[in-house]
Amino acid sequence: MPxxxxxxxxxxxxRDAELTIRALKKRNLSNNVQWVRDGEEALEYLFATGRYEQRSIKDKPKVVLLDLKMPKVDGLEVLKExxxxxxxxxxxxxxxxSSKEENDIVQSYEYGVNSYIVKPVxxxxxxxxxxxxxxxxxxLNQPGNR
Known part of the structure; x- marks a missing residue:
């Protein structure tokens, strides 16, 4: 599916979103990136509701890059959902x-995150x-049945 x-x-x-997309372009990995600006929009996209109700929930992204500190719904709540x-x-x-807080790291793994990366300065x-x-x-990653 193109x-x-x-x-x-x-x-x-x-600025962080622009840098992230630029970094992905550097490796030719940016063709199919969807940028959402807060946790509420992320959930709408993932569950095909609200402004994304026209898309199919079956069309899942290969990976979610998730910031923790977002407005409306924070990243940990998005991860839990x-x-x-x-x-x-x-x-x-x-x-x-950017959070190096031990509590954020521990909670993220308890909620099932695959990886936790602190943005380098x-x-x-x-x-x-x-x-x-x-x-x-x-x-490189070989996903299981999605």
Whole structure:
């Protein structure tokens, strides 16, 4: 499916979203990225409701890149919802955040996150980290039945 979203980017900071998309482009991994700006929009997209009710819930992204600190619904709540529903529970979720708080890390893994990555402050390291994440989840990882 040429228009199927491969990466759902959940990021409220436009600068971080732009950098993430740029890093994915660097490795030719940005063709099918859907950027949502808050947790509410992420849930609407994933469950095909609200402004995304026209899409099929069966068209799942290959990976969700999820910021923790988002407006309306925070990233941990989004993660819990993803893991609660049979339609979405197998989608790989990577937390991509600036939070190094132990509680955030522990809760993320308790809720079933696949990976927790702290955004590097250094621009080049940030680009490399995002490119590596995209490369792994889109090209190297072998997903189970989705």
């Amino acid at each position: 228009n199927q979203v491969e990466i759902l980017l959940c990021e409220d900071n436009p 993803i893991r609660t529903h049979p339609e979405t529970k197998k989608i790989p979720v990577v937390i991509l955040t 250094n621009f080049e390291k940030f680009l490399d980290s995002i490119a590596d994440v995209g490369f792994y989840w889109l090209l």
